[in-house]
Amino acid sequence: MSWPMVKLKDCCEVVGGATPKRNVAFYWDGDIPWITPKDVSNLSEPYIYEAPEYISKAGYKSAATYMLPVGTVLLTSRAPIGNVAIAGIELCTNQGFKSLIPGRNVHNKYLYHCIKRFVPQLELLGNGATFKEVSKSVVENFEIPLPPFEEQKRISDILDKVDGIRQKREQAIKIADDFLRAIFLDIFGDPVKNPKRWGVTSLLEYGSFKNGMNFSKGESGTVLKCLGVGDFKSLATITCMKNIGEIELNTLPSDDYLLKDGDIVFVRSNGNKALVGRCLTIYPGKEKVTFSGFCIRYRIGNSAIVPEYLNFLFRTPSMKQQMLSGGQGANIQNISQGTLSALKIPVPPLEKQQAFSKIVSFHSALMEKLDINTVETEDMFDSISQQYFN
Structure with missing residues (x-):
């Protein structure tokens, strides 16, 4: 036009x-x-x-x-x-x-x-x-x-309607996220105060840590996905590897550096303090995915702990604060395997964790649909804007 x-x-x-x-x-x-x-x-x-x-x-x-x-x-x-x-x-x-x-x-x-x-x-x-x-x-x-003025009004009305759809989807996502956090606290209570008196333990009792790999930009020959800090955003779970960036290495890294279903990955270090300690659960399936040196991977080795429970435990404000204070009340710029190992976590009965895991699965399926619809709506908004303003 x-x-x-x-x-x-x-x-x-x-x-x-x-x-x-x-x-x-x-x-x-x-x-x-x-x-x-x-x-x-x-x-x-x-x-x-x-x-x-x-x-x-x-x-x-x-x-x-x-x-x-x-x-x-x-x-x-x-x-x-x-x-x-x-x-x-x-x-x-x-x-x-x-x-x-x-x-x-x-x-x-x-x-x-x-x-x-x-x-x-x-x-x-x-x-x-x-x-x-x-x-x-x-x-x-x-x-x-x-x-002309009437055409301006018509264009703004169209864009307002599309933008309204986008905002409603964003509101639905926020409501669903808030609901899931409320369900966690209702079932398990605050993990630091532990009002339900669950038994407490160290993460080392139930699994193992591994720092991510550092690599040189000059390497070549083997291409694979690499989970980095930029991939975390506000995600709790990643099941689709499509949007994770790729790196090139001379050779394929050892199995220890390849992520497996149910691994929990933490942001170890970042210039933005707000990102430090953020975590997500990843399910790469058969795809080979490694993780950057700014991350720590925790792999559960005991069936008494369910990944979704542990993930949301570390997303509660109280546990996040405990993690970032190192248990000593002073804010830190990064976390380490030692920081995470020192934390005491409550371990509720397995059936309660599994019940919560099913709710998380339902939530994830809902989020996936909402995310797809949101992306489609944003693409439509951009397409219409481009049509009118370019």
């Missing part, structure tokens, strides 16, 4: 923001909503209706910020570039925005979807040594396709 390309400054008013001085108390805690890029980073819908901070009229007058009307498209221009939202209330922003007040011939929801589509191009226009930022001039001169 071909529509005229129009500079944003010719169809919108581009407005920046500012921050009143923090050390002047009466500039703050007033009645004027004031937001930063952080406040629009995790919205579940396009509109923002609340602000975590408020400034006073004196604070507003002291800074070069601007009261934005309802319907303004909020675009973060640094740290990071490209978070987009719509003002659901009158508000003002700090200097991390280049907000777009739509002209009379611009539908704000169309503008919202359009800007989101062009974020990668805007990011390329950013400048700065410490962090990238797009200037007001860059945003003003950025061109977007601008069909």
Whole structure:
């Protein structure tokens, strides 16, 4: 579809923001909503209706910020570039925005979807040594396709419907995950407090650990899948190896470095502390899959422990905290086999673990269907967006 390309400054008013001085108390805690890029980073819908901070009229007058009307498209221009939202209330922003007040011939929801589509191009226009930022001039001169107003409304309605389907699937996934965590606690109780007085033991009593392999990029000849930190995401279980990356080695590694069904893999070390200690259960079947040196593999060697039980035990906040404090209350940057071996874990009756395992299997099947549908919906959304905005 071909529509005229129009500079944003010719169809919108581009407005920046500012921050009143923090050390002047009466500039703050007033009645004027004031937001930063952080406040629009995790919205579940396009509109923002609340602000975590408020400034006073004196604070507003002291800074070069601007009261934005309802319907303004909020675009973060640094740290990071490209978070987009719509003002659901009158508000003002700090200097991390280049907000777009739509002209009379611009539908704000169309503008919202359009800007989101062009974020990668805007990011390329950013400048700065410490962090990238797009200037007001860059945003003003950025061109977007601008069909007639009624066509803009029709396009935004279509994209809203597809996006609504995607959001409902994401909500269903979250509800199912929350349900599974609640079921675990109901059956077994908190694993650190152990209110049901299960017998406790060390992981070494029921299995063995192995650190992942380190390899050179210069190796060649043998290609196989390698589970890395980037594959964990928020997954509890991996049964399909399709999305796991490949590495090339001179020779096939020993069996100890190949994962087996029911192995539990932990993130051993990572620059992002939030990822350290994350775990998942993997079922590679007959496929040869190894794991990176930033991971630790735990292999159960005793039928009295079920992988799904152990996996969710380590996903509880209390056990995760115990793991990351090394039992000594001090946060650590990485975990080791020793860290994991020192933890005392409750061992409930096998039949209770097996009952929970069946629930996990049902949950996994449901998640697989939802994930497939979510991917299909995202592909459809991208395809429609590309059709309208390219």
